[in-house]
Amino acid sequence: MPLFKSPEQLMDLGQDQFLRGDFSAARGRFQEAARKFAETGNAQGAQIAQAYASLASLGVSDPGPEQYASAAQSLAPLGGLSMKLGPTQVPASSLAQETRILYETKTLLSVRPGSPQQYAEMAQRFQALSLEYRQLGSQNLLLPELFHRSSVSPVVMAPYMAAMAEEAMGEAVVLDHPQEAAEHNQNARNWWTQANELGKAQEAAARAQLYGRSARCWICGREVTGEGVQFVTRPAAIGPWTNAGTGGGMGSADPSRSVLYTCKGCASLIDAVADRYAQERAHEVEVKLEAEIEQLRRQVRPLSP
Numbered sequence: 001m002p003l004f005k006s007p008e009q010l011m012d013l014g015q016d017q018f019l020r021g022d023f024s025a026a027r028g029r030f031q032e033a034a035r036k037f038a039e040t041g042n043a044q045g046a047q048i049a050q051a052y053a054s055l056a057s058l059g060v061s062d063p064g065p066e067q068y069a070s071a072a073q074s075l076a077p078l079g080g081l082s083m084k085l086g087p088t089q090v091p092a093s094s095l096a097q098e099t100r101i102l103y104e105t106k107t108l109l110s111v112r113p114g115s116p117q118q119y120a121e122m123a124q125r126f127q128a129l130s131l132e133y134r135q136l137g138s139q140n141l142l143l144p145e146l147f148h149r150s151s152v153s154p155v156v157m158a159p160y161m162a163a164m165a166e167e168a169m170g171e172a173v174v175l176d177h178p179q180e181a182a183e184h185n186q187n188a189r190n191w192w193t194q195a196n197e198l199g200k201a202q203e204a205a206a207r208a209q210l211y212g213r214s215a216r217c218w219i220c221g222r223e224v225t226g227e228g229v230q231f232v233t234r235p236a237a238i239g240p241w242t243n244a245g246t247g248g249g250m251g252s253a254d255p256s257r258s259v260l261y262t263c264k265g266c267a268s269l270i271d272a273v274a275d276r277y278a279q280e281r282a283h284e285v286e287v288k289l290e291a292e293i294e295q296l297r298r299q300v301r302p303l304s305p
């Protein structure tokens with residue numbers, strides 16, 4: 001073999017290494033080929049070689065969102081061109097679609113929203129992503145299988161993303177409309193069940209129940225919705241007096257848990273007062289303890305040499 005290889009020879013070498021699963025070496029060959037194609041003015045050859053290089057980098061260690069983004073970007077202009085991925089041939093357009101979907105999945109699952117507005121935006125993106133998975137049909141995604149021997153099924157991912165969307169929608173509205181948030185979590189429960197995520201389904205159902213609960217504040221009498229949202233529970237002495245005078249309708253106490261319901265405003269007042277008493281008490285104990293220690297010191301002083 002000649003010392004200097006042509007870009008076509010480098011592409012063949014890259015394909016061999018790709019087929020053997022040595023994606024790191026393959027990426028190097030494809031990058032070299034891209035450079036040589038560019039030097040000889042073969043822009044299309046360079047573009048194709050670059051697309052192969054970016055695909056090969058998805059097989060190297062654990063690729064992050066940016067690797068998927070750059071693969072999607074370099075595949076997009078190639079249209080329906082047939083790409084050789086080891087033993088299979090796939091149109092560049094479907095690889096572009098798959099890398100774009102995987103990019104969005106990786107990105108979205110690492111987002112940590114902080115405001116209702118951000119949750120609402122996130123919900124929209126999850127919904128769009130769920131639709132994209134649905135459009136892929138029932139065949140497992142090719143790239144995770146090829147590179148990481150992991151099966152990603154659109155049949156599972158579509159309801160998974162729909163569940164995430166519903167939960168995000170719930171978080172977006174929970175403070176103002178806990179009842180709506182309860183409904184979103186109920187929907188999420190159904191999607192989680194479809195995605196066969198039974199633990200998550202249970203969690204969503206539990207949230208739906210909490211958010212959907214209403215009570216009348218024991219202290220101020222305000223009607224509030226969403227346990228843990230607009231109202232909280234406080235341990236209390238429960239007896240016949242808890243039911244006397246409250247009449248029917250919305251409860252203010254749960255005897256089975258020995259708690260009273262208080263709106264968050266009233267609870268924060270109680271907590272603030274309780275905190276102050278606790279601090280005062282702690283300080284008193286500290287002062288008393290110091291005095292005792294001092295007394296003890298005085299007592300033992302005559303004993304020291």
Ligand SMILES: [Zn+2]
Nearest residue numbers: 217220263266
């Ligand atoms: Zn209250």
